[in-house]
Amino acid sequence: MSDRAPGFSTLAIHAGAAPDAATGARATPIYQTTSFVFDDVDHAASLFGLQAFGNIYTRIGNPTNAVLEERVAALEGGTAALAVASGHAAEFLSFHALLQPGDEFVAARKLYGGSINQFNHSYKSFGWNVIWADSDDVESFARAVTPKTKAIFIESIANPGGVVVDIAAISAIARKHNIPLIVDNTMATPYLLRPFEHGADIVVHSATKFLGGHGNSIGGLIVDGGSFNWVGDDRYPMLSKPRPEYNGMVLGETFGNFAFAIATRVLGLRDLGPALSPFNAFMLLTGIETLPLRMQRHCDSAQKVAEHLAKHPAVEWVSYPGLPGDKYHELAKRYVPKGAGSVFTFGLKGGYDAGVKLVSNLKLFSHLANIGDTRSLVIHPASTTHRQLTDEQKAASGAGPQVVRLSIGLEDVEDLVADLDQALA
Structure with a gap:
């Protein structure tokens, strides 16, 4: 070289x-x-x-x-x-x-x-x-x-x-x-x-x-x-x-x-x-050999899914730094200009029960405790990964009762949106 x-x-x-x-x-x-x-x-x-x-x-x-x-x-x-x-x-x-x-x-x-x-x-x-x-x-x-x-x-x-x-x-x-x-x-x-x-x-x-x-x-x-x-x-x-x-x-x-x-x-x-x-x-x-290819695809797809959910009538809010107006959008432009990552949360208007129901209805998303997979993943932190925390600790860590976490994988983004739509219907 x-x-x-x-x-x-x-x-x-x-x-x-x-x-x-x-x-x-x-x-x-x-x-x-x-x-x-x-x-x-x-x-x-x-x-x-x-x-x-x-x-x-x-x-x-x-x-x-x-x-x-x-x-x-x-x-x-x-x-x-x-x-x-x-x-x-x-x-x-x-x-x-x-x-x-x-x-x-x-x-x-x-x-x-x-x-x-x-x-x-x-x-x-x-x-x-x-x-x-x-x-x-x-x-x-x-x-x-x-x-x-x-x-x-x-x-x-x-x-x-x-x-x-x-x-x-x-x-x-x-x-x-x-x-x-x-x-x-x-x-x-x-x-x-x-x-x-x-x-x-x-x-x-x-x-x-x-x-x-x-x-x-x-x-x-x-x-x-x-x-x-x-x-x-x-x-x-x-x-x-x-x-x-x-x-x-x-x-x-x-x-x-x-x-x-x-x-x-x-x-x-x-x-x-x-x-x-x-x-x-x-x-x-x-x-790691495919890390740059995968991460860019993760970010591009996550941006599209977050934008879709932000307009969905069943969704109260979306926390994704790639969205203009997000609390961390300016920091994202400074620190992660290539993309704001694959993982984000959103809040359902129906609270805890709606979160549990959503993860049960999704078909393409896998309900499990992990992130960063080629497959898209979903979890309701309040009932799983953050279950051991008090209600106050859950809220402080961004895992309140209405919160659902997505890890967007490498599937066709149109299929991910369709799966979310049918589960939220």
Whole structure:
């Protein structure tokens, strides 16, 4: 190739990959093995001591997974990445590298319901405490920061409501307090939005969704932006203090701008174990090859469906940033000019019962708890994904009783509109 920097579509197909040296295989092989042979005792010692990079055990790293990691890091514009078993695992290992018992982090209230549950309940077992802020009120993040705060967490486009978040403004608050900003970029993907360009320090993904894109494999990614200086900051001892597991090595000093990715691998994934299988890594890689094509089709179709529903007599409102007049339309033009994503919500005039009835009457849309599939999906969050939340929490997260969430797939948009019409009739 020339000296020209590869474009997004080229990276989606080629980044991290090369023909297999042993066999010439062009597609990345599935290295379905638990472990790898060392050259000799010195080679093994250098790998275990982090003096050399290489393969030891698939729980820690695998050649198939490594291609996925390098590809997503390239697409996001990060320095390194770690592939893990799920999006939840990506969140968990990120916070594990940052938080000690008694620490706090600030999170936007408008998040995926599973993340809200994870933050409110599961993390308390580790002594990690969430402080909630309102993504519509940027200053609420500043007010929520205390001396115990170690991170800020947001979604670039919030699930389920399609809320576009002002990443740059929240990043400015994180920078002021010298704490990292973590952005879940699952809904946007790097095709629509690259959070590092707007001040994020760490990006996480549920690769289960749009990156894989076919509803067949669960996985997660952590991407290091290389922008946060961990050295000399005793608030982050996993990165700034000598690690006894590695003969006193300070990861922040040794690995520089990809130290966070290393810490999540050798201190988190190594001991906590949410490893991604090489087969799932292969499936996700295959999905990513068509990411730019799929995301544009998702967005174009979602725009048409949202416009149709906005005029439907049974629909009270539609929350989709691509619609002129939507609360987040201006932010969408700024952050996601190629399209406002595939997922949005709308409110039915009949409330909770109408939502339950709608999902029962749809024929082409699949009623299930996922997004980002080639197939169009529907769910009534109040009765499913957000069921564990209180009524107040449901409303705050954009999952009130009348709310229905759609994830628009790749079918003919005319067929999707017809299915919605017959179900709403």
